[in-house]
Amino acid sequence: MRRVNRIMPAMPAQAYKTYQIVQPLATHFRxxxxxxxxxxxxxxxxxxxxxxxxxxxxxxxxxxxxxxxxxxxxxxxxxxxxxxxxxxxxxxxxQHQQPLEREPFYFVRGGDWRGNPTRVAPFKHRRGDDWVEDFAGHQDRLARQIERG
Structure with a gap:
C-alpha cells in the first residue's frame, strides 16, 4: 500500500470538518x-x-x-x-458499471484524517447547495481563526 504524505494541519482535529460527496456502487450504479x-x-x-x-x-x-x-x-x-x-x-x-440518475450523498463529518475526537455524528445534507453553503461557511470561520492566531 502506498504511503500518503500529509501536511500537518495548523489546528487540532476537533477544529476541522470533513466534507464528503459519496456515490456508493450498491446504490448509485448498476x-x-x-x-x-x-x-x-x-x-x-x-x-x-x-x-x-x-x-x-x-x-x-x-x-x-x-x-x-x-x-x-x-x-x-x-x-x-x-x-x-x-x-x-x-x-x-x-464488469462495467453505469451511474444511475441519483443524487449523491452529501456528508459532513467531525474532525479530519486524524480522527473525530469530539465524536460528532456525521450530518447528511439533503441538497448539494446546502452542503456547499456549509462548506463555504466553515472555510470562512477557519480562515478568520487562523488570521487571529
Missing amino acids: AATCEEVACGAHERGWRTLVDETVELGQRQAHYIRRLAGRRFVEERTAEGLTAFTFEPGQRCFQ
Missing part, C-alpha cells in the same frame, strides 16, 4: 453491458497474455478455453506466453 459504456475491447477486440508456467496463468487459460464462452485465436509468443486474441463484438471480461 451493471452495464459493453455496448452501453462503449467498451473499446468490445468494439475492437482485445488480446490477453497468460503465463501458463504459474498456477494463476493455468487457471486463467483453463477459464478462457473451457468456461468463458468467447471466440478467440490462441498462439504462443516469443516470450513463451499464451496469447488469446478475442474478436470484436463480444462481451469482454470487465
